Amino acid sequence: MNDDAVRTAGRVLDLFQGARLTPTQRRIAHSLVEHAAKAAYLSAAEVAELAGVSQPSVTRFAMALGHSGYPALRRELRALTTGEPAEPAEQNAMQSAVHGETEHLRRVAEQLHDLDDVRRAAALLIDSRPLPVLGLRAAAPLAAYFGYFAAKVFPGVRVLDGGGTSLLDRLDQAHADGAGAMLAIVLPRYPRESVEAVREAKAAGLSVVAITDSAVSPVAEHADVVLPAAVGTQLVFDLHTGPMAMAMVLLQAMCDAAPEPVQRRLEEFEATAARRHVFMA
Structure with missing residues (x-):
């Protein structure tokens, strides 16, 4: 000591x-x-x-x-x-909820001491063309956030954030176009359609990486790799700080696994954005 x-x-x-x-x-x-x-x-x-x-x-x-x-x-x-x-x-209820999120992030950080699962998930996803990213209901904004950044460096990212009868059609189309894996973001209260879509993906032969709140969530048993990150439950609606951090860690691992094409696509994007004056700064 x-x-x-x-x-x-x-x-x-x-x-x-x-x-x-x-x-x-x-x-x-x-x-x-x-x-x-x-x-x-x-x-x-x-x-x-x-x-x-x-x-x-x-x-x-x-x-x-x-x-x-x-x-x-x-x-x-x-x-x-x-x-x-x-x-x-x-502490008032708002302070307590935010302090609770710091605890969730601490747990994510401890979990990332061993990066084997994150790297295995990244290896599965970067080889999929196209790459479907599933996120329904509460998970839809997080799927869109991940998809927005992932699409900058990986071709063929398809965000599946709408349910209904067309969801499985879009999943079928992704598989027919060559998809070999899917990222599924499934958060409480675990939409039935999300779990069914994961089952369909597995039945079609796709590998599934799941970001969810717990290793025992309903989607975990159907996934090849599970990346758990707890959600905050102290407010009327859940806080998703932990799952968002996990999603961006996963994207970083994907970038680390393919540094040269990622760097090339980033440079191409920056050149295009500058030419079109996309950003103010």
Whole structure:
């Protein structure tokens, strides 16, 4: 353990000095000290798993230290271990929702420590001409966003963002034109048509990469590669910060896998945009 890690562990340990803790609570305290570097970013469930205790035990532990619950203890841990100012103890619903999205992004970042799935997904998609990108209902804007940028560097990107009887016709046409894979963005509440389209794509022999909110979402069992990214559920309508980040990470991986043609197409686009005065700056 280096000097910084020792100092961080010491600051976390100081939180528990003098507190009368049960054996279970001492176990939790030991786990937090042992994992001091990341303690400020762990959920109550993750702390419980590390310590081998129940999640309610973690809540009771935080209250034994004088906090209203585990989130309040985590704010103090974050201030101690990162040097960041503690978040305000009382947050309104909007603040809480946005802070929740930072947690989702942290999980995406941790997941990307291993890039095997992202690279495998990219390899499947860059070889598909055309490349259908499915996104219905809530996922339609994200499919369009991905498709807008992907079309700058990959030929034949087709965004399938409308349901109804023509959806499977368009999928059939993409397959007949040579598509070998499809990107499916399927978010809660999981449109039935999206899952059916993925089944049809698989039956036709297409590989499917799915961006969805969970590894156990209804589309996951039909996909060749699943890239999960949680959605925010604290507001009336979901926040899709995590899935959007994952979509753009996937596009970056596709660009990294084919750097020369991507660079050539970008330069061609920039030259055309300059000639046509497309942008103000």
